[in-house]
Amino acid sequence: MPTPLWEPDGLKIENANITAFARAMEARWNVRLPDYPALHEFSIAEMEKFWIGVREFCDVQASKWGERVLTDGGKMPGAAFFGDARLNYAQNLLRRRDGAAAIIFQAEDKIHRTMSWRELYDAVSRLAQALAALGVGPGDCCAGFVPNMPESVIAMLATTSLGAAWTSCSPDFGVRGVLDRFGQTAPKVLFAADGYYYNGKAIDSLDRVAEFTAQLPGLKKIIILPMLDAEPDAARVPGAVNLSEAIAHYPARNIDFVQMPFNSPLYIMYSSGTTGKPKCIVHGIGGALLTHKKEFILHCDVRPGDRLFYFTTCGWMMWNWLVSGLAVEATLLLYDGSPFYPDGNTLFDFADATGMTLFGTSAKFIDAVAKAGLRPMETHDLLTLRTMTSTGSVLAPESFDYVYTHIKKDICLSSIAGGTDLLGCFVGGNPTLPVYRGEIQCRVLGMAVEVFDDDGRSVWGEKGEMVCTRPFPTMPLYFWDDADGAAYRAAYFEKYPGVWCQGDFIMRTQGEGWIIFGRSDATLNPGGVRIGTAEIYRQVEQFDEIVEAIVIGQEWEHDTRVVLFVILRDGVVLDDDLATRIRRHVRKNCTPRHVPAKIVAVADIPRTKSGKITELAVRDAVHGRAVKNAEALANPEALALYRNLPELQVA
Numbered sequence: 001m002p003t004p005l006w007e008p009d010g011l012k013i014e015n016a017n018i019t020a021f022a023r024a025m026e027a028r029w030n031v032r033l034p035d036y037p038a039l040h041e042f043s044i045a046e047m048e049k050f051w052i053g054v055r056e057f058c059d060v061q062a063s064k065w066g067e068r069v070l071t072d073g074g075k076m077p078g079a080a081f082f083g084d085a086r087l088n089y090a091q092n093l094l095r096r097r098d099g100a101a102a103i104i105f106q107a108e109d110k111i112h113r114t115m116s117w118r119e120l121y122d123a124v125s126r127l128a129q130a131l132a133a134l135g136v137g138p139g140d141c142c143a144g145f146v147p148n149m150p151e152s153v154i155a156m157l158a159t160t161s162l163g164a165a166w167t168s169c170s171p172d173f174g175v176r177g178v179l180d181r182f183g184q185t186a187p188k189v190l191f192a193a194d195g196y197y198y199n200g201k202a203i204d205s206l207d208r209v210a211e212f213t214a215q216l217p218g219l220k221k222i223i224i225l226p227m228l229d230a231e232p233d234a235a236r237v238p239g240a241v242n243l244s245e246a247i248a249h250y251p252a253r254n255i256d257f258v259q260m261p262f263n264s265p266l267y268i269m270y271s272s273g274t275t276g277k278p279k280c281i282v283h284g285i286g287g288a289l290l291t292h293k294k295e296f297i298l299h300c301d302v303r304p305g306d307r308l309f310y311f312t313t314c315g316w317m318m319w320n321w322l323v324s325g326l327a328v329e330a331t332l333l334l335y336d337g338s339p340f341y342p343d344g345n346t347l348f349d350f351a352d353a354t355g356m357t358l359f360g361t362s363a364k365f366i367d368a369v370a371k372a373g374l375r376p377m378e379t380h381d382l383l384t385l386r387t388m389t390s391t392g393s394v395l396a397p398e399s400f401d402y403v404y405t406h407i408k409k410d411i412c413l414s415s416i417a418g419g420t421d422l423l424g425c426f427v428g429g430n431p432t433l434p435v436y437r438g439e440i441q442c443r444v445l446g447m448a449v450e451v452f453d454d455d456g457r458s459v460w461g462e463k464g465e466m467v468c469t470r471p472f473p474t475m476p477l478y479f480w481d482d483a484d485g486a487a488y489r490a491a492y493f494e495k496y497p498g499v500w501c502q503g504d505f506i507m508r509t510q511g512e513g514w515i516i517f518g519r520s521d522a523t524l525n526p527g528g529v530r531i532g533t534a535e536i537y538r539q540v541e542q543f544d545e546i547v548e549a550i551v552i553g554q555e556w557e558h559d560t561r562v563v564l565f566v567i568l569r570d571g572v573v574l575d576d577d578l579a580t581r582i583r584r585h586v587r588k589n590c591t592p593r594h595v596p597a598k599i600v601a602v603a604d605i606p607r608t609k610s611g612k613i614t615e616l617a618v619r620d621a622v623h624g625r626a627v628k629n630a631e632a633l634a635n636p637e638a639l640a641l642y643r644n645l646p647e648l649q650v651a
Helices: 010-017 017-029 034-046 049-058 089-093 116-132 150-161 175-184 206-213 283-301 317-328 347-353 363-371 398-405 486-493 531-538 578-591 617-624 636-642
Strands: 101-107 110-115 141-145 166-171 189-193 195-198 200-206 221-223 240-242 266-272 281-285 309-310 331-336 358-362 388-390 412-415 418-419 424-428 449-452 464-469 500-508 514-519 548-557 559-568 598-601
Touching: 010 017, 010 206, 017 034, 017 049, 017 283, 034 049, 034 464, 049 283, 089 150, 089 283, 089 317, 101 116, 101 150, 110 116, 116 150, 141 150, 141 175, 150 166, 150 189, 150 221, 150 317, 150 331, 166 175, 175 206, 175 281, 189 206, 206 221, 266 283, 266 317, 281 283, 283 317, 283 424, 317 331, 331 347, 347 398, 358 363, 363 388, 363 398, 363 617, 388 398, 398 412, 424 464, 449 500, 514 531, 531 548, 531 559, 531 578, 548 617, 578 598, 617 636
Parallel strands: 101 331, 141 166, 141 189, 166 266, 189 221, 221 240, 309 331, 309 358, 358 388, 388 412, 559 598
Antiparallel strands: 101 110, 195 200, 266 281, 418 424, 449 464, 464 500, 500 514, 548 559
């Protein structure tokens, strides 16, 4: 085994929530669980006992649980958890009603404010009454075109307190992107902020709101949330009212939380939409609560009073994950705007100012601050910070080194992976296990993750498809407008019938660790050998001259050749020397098949609204194919940089 970058001492292991959970399971079910592998095996082999244990230990509140725990447990899809239960999502998040901080909010250098648990509860109460007066209830959907601000959380909680479902996207979406999403889900009420701040600038949203709401005929009301102005000019949007007006006649009172079946719609999430109209993925109330509390309490060791942060927008599932931290009675730290305004220290400043305990971010952010030469360990205290989580893309081994060398030595760095499809994690962190360079720590409890080869055989120490062989509570309830379930089955169960295929190219290491090599649909196949794109990124991003890269496979002479696109630092030229050094480094640290046949400098890389680079869109552009739904990209104009490139027309 390699030397770990970090490992918890005996006291941390002894005091960890997951240790207490294992002991509780031993006492509850008369089993012996001496270590994490044994606990994970129990979570899979004894699924009903495990999920009962999660609901009890994590204190998920319900008005009724009933007898059924798992129905049709041998079916994927088709299995259902806690079919008799009745509960409410918002009720589980609004457990407190005191003067302590529930939310601390910052919008760049423009807005700083704190909201107590009492203020949060009362604001939800008033808005829930207003929505009920509009007829919002079970079976309905409310939508948010909103920044990551307290009012967005309030709108979601008011909606879900009534048993209705919530859906949202960030306010940087264009009109077409919004209609591709909300046009499918037909919300009854729309919440929209008047704008947002980014890179020090105020960006108005109301013109776009007026344009797309005119094409959403099912809307009963549009409620404008204040971000740029205390009282926005709601008259600019026909049929809209300000939040203050919407709640003016409703004093705060006890909330009558509507009790809903466990498998009732909670969130409607959207796939990236870069390969066609976004899929509308419907997630259930109980599954989200059980899964998020399990991940926060057991895998992130979160406790009441902790302060949770994730750099996210309301268009990424990490927002939905973050807000469930209220169910653990933790304080949410919300930040909206650029993480590099006025400079790359902004989020570390936020961490110190708020007493942050969990710092959630993306692999791209860690790489960016490393390349900017920042040394938070020397400039910030970060005394309260215990955990750093990273997702969105593969965290390179060098980024692990950077965190422990320049951010904090005593921190559990948890690279996590799952997605919108399951509203949680397949593999992730563990406060009782060591952190090894370049590896995700473990499979998450209750997730029967394996690696399959092309023939559906489970392999260890080899690259293959990430699969899950047993059901879990956050399997989507269904896809919107997919009456026979055909699209749902095709998305996850087509490759290996009865087994969930996530679409990640992955390998299990010698211990509990896991390494992801990129999306399997973006896997390169030169000479018929499968290569994960992350393997090349890990090598290329070590060059100081390179800001970012994207790699694809180009169809060439009845085979596939590797093409690497790079964004260079200002003043750097892609000359023969740099290209040779890149190829030599890739060959030395990977294989000859990984070596790019072509290296091309570009000014920009297409990415989704949540910041993920999109290899498939670049691949289509290079091959002259239409890129479906380019509106889903944050910067669709970048696709033009990849079309008809002379460098790719020759050997």
